Amino acid sequence: MTMLLQIDGKDVKASEGMTVLEAAREAGIEIPTLCHHDKLKPYGACRICSVEVERKGKTRIVASCGFPVEDGMVVRTRSPRLDRIRKVILELVALTTMVEGEVAGEMKKAAKEYGADIHRFESRFRAKPTRCILCGQCVRYCAEVVGQHAIGFMGRGIERRPVFFPEKARACLTCQACFNLCPTGKIPSETDFVVFDGFSVDDYLAGNP
Numbered sequence: 038m039t040m041l042l043q044i045d046g047k048d049v050k051a052s053e054g055m056t057v058l059e060a061a062r063e064a065g066i067e068i069p070t071l072c073h074h075d076k077l078k079p080y081g082a083c084r085i086c087s088v089e090v091e092r093k094g095k096t097r098i099v100a101s102c103g104f105p106v107e108d109g110m111v112v113r114t115r116s117p118r119l120d121r122i123r124k125v126i127l128e129l130v131a132l133t134t135m136v137e138g139e140v141a142g143e144m145k146k147a148a149k150e151y152g153a154d155i156h157r158f159e160s161r162f163r164a165k166p167t168r169c170i171l172c173g174q175c176v177r178y179c180a181e182v183v184g185q186h187a188i189g190f191m192g193r194g195i196e197r198r199p200v201f202f203p204e205k206a207r208a209c210l211t212c213q214a215c216f217n218l219c220p221t222g223k224i225p226s227e228t229d230f231v232v233f234d235g236f237s238v239d240d241y242l243a244g245n246p
């Protein structure tokens with residue numbers, strides 16, 4: 038079934054079951070994402086893709102990557118409120134992803150676009166610089182698309198981080214599909230990326246041990 042909605046004042050046709058993000062992108066309207074990948078199920082972790090959705094006179098803020106289109110829906114992808122939300126998300130995420138005062142990858146692009154001050158919360162919060170935002174793109178892509186499960190999450194709370202599993206990491210030698218997905222540039226640039234038995238993924242990629 039075809040639905041008609043309005044995104045940023047533009048009439049957009051979409052099929053039932055599509056998300057707002059998919060409909061917007063198909064219409065050439067860009068919405069920033071950090072945890073989304075077209076080949077993966079919506080994850081809803083970062084909320085940077087938030088948009089304003091108006092329905093029956095009520096406005097809600099929803100994560101566009103997982104929100105289905107509805108007929109007659111009015112969507113705004115930019116507004117002072119949305120820009121503020123995205124700016125603060127980026128400033129908070131920067132706390133753990135900054136390396137030597139800089140962020141990398143998609144984070145860098147988005148921080149520039151939304152005027153995020155990546156140092157804003159530095160003096161108020163102490164955060165471990167993991168350079169990971171736990172978007173899970175690497176973990177989910179390896180499991181859902183590649184079918185290898187060579188990388189997974191380990192630890193809880195602030196200790197939670199993705200790790201390569203030694204017994205599977207050799208598959209990474211020929212695959213490396215997750216290397217370009219990381220929105221912060223952690224993979225593969227970080228050489229201290231931990232695996233269970235103390236060897237780094239670089240050791241595995243180099244064929245050692």
Ligand code: FES
Pocket residue numbers: 069070071072073080081082083084085086087100101102103
């Ligand atoms: S891209 Fe939608 S919540 Fe992260």
